[in-house]
Each structure stands twice: as structure tokens, then as C-alpha cells.
Amino acid sequence: MQSILSVSQVSKTYASGQKALEHVDLEIRRGEIFALLGPNGAGKTTLISIICGIVTPSSGTILVDGHNAIRHPREARSRIGLVPQELSVDMFETVAATMRFSRGLFGKAPDKAHTEQVLRDLSLWDKRDAKIMELSGGMKRRVLIAKALSHEPDILFLDEPTAGVDVSLRRDMWKLIGSLRARGVTIILTTHYIEEAEEMADRVGVINKGQLLLVEDKAALMKKLGKREMDLSLVEPLSEVPAGLEEWHLSLEDEGHRLRYVFDAQAERTGIPSLLRKLGELGIAFKDLDTSKSSLEDIFVDLVEKR
Numbered sequence: 411m412q413s414i415l416s417v418s419q420v421s422k423t424y425a426s427g428q429k430a431l432e433h434v435d436l437e438i439r440r441g442e443i444f445a446l447l448g449p450n451g452a453g454k455t456t457l458i459s460i461i462c463g464i465v466t467p468s469s470g471t472i473l474v475d476g477h478n479a480i481r482h483p484r485e486a487r488s489r490i491g492l493v494p495q496e497l498s499v500d501m502f503e504t505v506a507a508t509m510r511f512s513r514g515l516f517g518k519a520p521d522k523a524h525t526e527q528v529l530r531d532l533s534l535w536d537k538r539d540a541k542i543m544e545l546s547g548g549m550k551r552r553v554l555i556a557k558a559l560s561h562e563p564d565i566l567f568l569d570e571p572t573a574g575v576d577v578s579l580r581r582d583m584w585k586l587i588g589s590l591r592a593r594g595v596t597i598i599l600t601t602h603y604i605e606e607a608e609e610m611a612d613r614v615g616v617i618n619k620g621q622l623l624l625v626e627d628k629a630a631l632m633k634k635l636g637k638r639e640m641d642l643s644l645v646e647p648l649s650e651v652p653a654g655l656e657e658w659h660l661s662l663e664d665e666g667h668r669l670r671y672v673f674d675a676q677a678e679r680t681g682i683p684s685l686l687r688k689l690g691e692l693g694i695a696f697k698d699l700d701t702s703k704s705s706l707e708d709i710f711v712d713l714v715e716k717r
């Protein structure tokens with residue numbers, strides 16, 4: 411599939427000497443929802459700011475729908491809508507005027523039909539003449555999205571779209587983002603809520619300490635790295651995995667007090683019944699059994715901590 415955004419070899423070292431990004435390569439496909447996951451300070455905002463022309467990279471190239479974002483920032487920026495983390499609107503302005511003004515900044519004439527469509531999609535149409543200060547927190551967030559969509563961008567960046575919002579508003583936001591995608595907008599969101607990526611994204615990128623550690627289809631990632639573990643607490647500790655249990659590739663944990671079996675969560679045959687039978691035959695008794703499944707969160711923590 412054709413990429414709508416192409417980031418190649420982008421690095422950034424701030425004047426303070428802080429390295430925020432190192433040789434980042436990323437291709438975003440047209441029409442996808444891409445989640446960029448990373449802990450605090452990983453470099454997510456820096457990457458978005460560079461793509462949007464707010465921060466200058468130390469090196470590297472960015473193409474937004476074929477436009478070089480460093481040499482032709484205006485052309486590139488006009489394709490992008492940015493929903494920042496912080497509220498960045500005039501509180502005394504009305505909702506509709508905020509959209510109109512933002513659209514004007516991109517040199518576009520007012521378009522009533524488009525404004526109405528966006529405000530209706532965001533359930534803000536009834537509030538179009540309200541001042542932003544009169545709106546609830548959730549509505550203010552939606553105004554930020556309306557503002558970012560005012561100039562009809564192809565790509566929408568959402569920087570931590572649901573940070574600090576309650577669960578029901580978060581779900582509304584997910585629905586909304588899904589409907590934007592259905593209208594053809596490519597969406598890139600940063601988040602440290604794994605659940606958000608798990609729920610929404612087509613692909614996931616994991617960034618830590620300025621390095622993009624991996625980019626994968628979400629489903630493939632969860633399948634590839636999604637494992638289940640079964641731990642058996644033994645009555646008598648073992649010094650090694652007994653002969654006859656080779657086919658399960660067990661490991662001994664907790665100084666021989668627990669036997670661990672890791673298996674593919676997706677597999678039709680887990681191998682558990684035969685393992686338990688075999689343990690019975692060998693006279694290995696256990697007093698407790700515990701299973702757990704890895705989530706995207708485990709995968710993420712694993713990846714970030716391993717480096």
C-alpha cells in the first residue's frame with residue numbers, strides 16, 4: 411500500500427544536548443490508524459512536532475503525501491491536522507469561529523457545509539455558537555479535533571487523545587476516531603494507554619529512548635508475542651526438569667518450587683492435558699496451578715525493559 415507519510419533517518423538532539431530521537435524510520439499507510447506507544451520522554455511529541463514543522467530535526471527527511479516537510483513546510487503542514495495534548499484555543503471564542511479561524515490560517519475560504527459536517531460528527535453542532543469556556547472538558551477536547559479537521563487534512567495526529575479523561579469519554583473518543591477513519595482520514599495517535607492501542611490501532615509502533623523498537627500489525631504482534639503461561643506450584647521442589655518432559659520445554663522457577671509451561675495462546679491444542687497426565691505418571695505432585703496470558707502491555711513492558 412502507498413504510504414502517506416514517510417519518515418526516514420530522523421534524529422533530533424535538542425540544544426541542551428538531550429538526544430530525543432535517533433535514526434527513526436517510519437512509513438504510515440494511507441487510511442490506517444497507527445498507534446505510537448512509548449513511556450514518558452520516549453520522543454513521541456518530538457517526532458510529531460518534527461513532522462508538523464514545529465521542531466527542526468537535526469537530520470533526516472520527512473515526506474508528507476510526497477511533500478518534503480523540511481523544504482516545503484507549508485505544503486506538508488496543510489495535509490496535517492494536529493490535536494495537541496494541551497488545550498490551545500481562545501476560551502472566549504465560539505466553536506464555529508474557532509474552526510473558521512483555523513481554516514483561514516491555512517488559506518482556505520470558509521466552507522459552511524464542511525464545518526457543519528465536522529461539528530455534527532463531533533456532536534458539537536448544537537454548541538456551535540457557544541463560547542469554548544462554557545463547554546465541558548469532553549466537549550473542549552472535541553473542539554480541538556474540530557479545529558484540527560477545519561482545513562480538511564488527510565492525516566490527523568492525536569497526541570494522547572484520552573489522557574486524563576474518564577472511561578466513558580475515552581470510549582466515545584475511540585468511537586469517534588473510528589468514524590473519522592471510516593471517512594478516509596489517516597490517524598496517528600500517541601498513547602501510553604496500551605488498552606487504547608489494543609482497541610483501536612491497525613498497527614503499533616513502540617518507541618523508547620528516541621528509538622523506534624518495532625513496528626507491527628497489531629494482530630500479528632499479539633499473535634507472535636502473545637503467550638500463555640501455566641505455573642505449577644510443586645509439593646516437593648525439583649533440582650532440574652525431570653527426564654520425560656522434554657516435549658513441553660518446561661522451565662524451573664522460584665528455586666525449583668514452580669514448573670513453568672509457556673504455550674501459544676492461539677493454538678488449538680495446548681498440550682496441557684498430556685502434560686498433567688505425564689506429571690501424574692512421574693509422580694510429580696503440585697498444590698496449585700496458575701495460568702496467565704500476555705497482553706499488549708506485557709509485550710510492551712518486555713520490549714522496553716529488555717533494551
Ligand SMILES: Nc1ncnc2c1ncn2[C@@H]1O[C@H](COP(=O)(O)OP(=O)(O)OP(=O)(O)O)[C@@H](O)[C@H]1O
Nearest residue numbers: 424426428430448449450451452453454455456457
Ligand atoms: N524543547 C526541548 N528542549 C530540550 N529537551 C527536550 C525538549 N522537548 C523535549 N525534550 C526532551 O526530549 C526527550 C523526548 O521528549 P518528548 O516530549 O518527545 O517525549 P514524549 O514521548 O512525548 O513524552 P510524554 O509521553 O511525557 O509526552 C525527553 O528527554 C525530553 O526531556
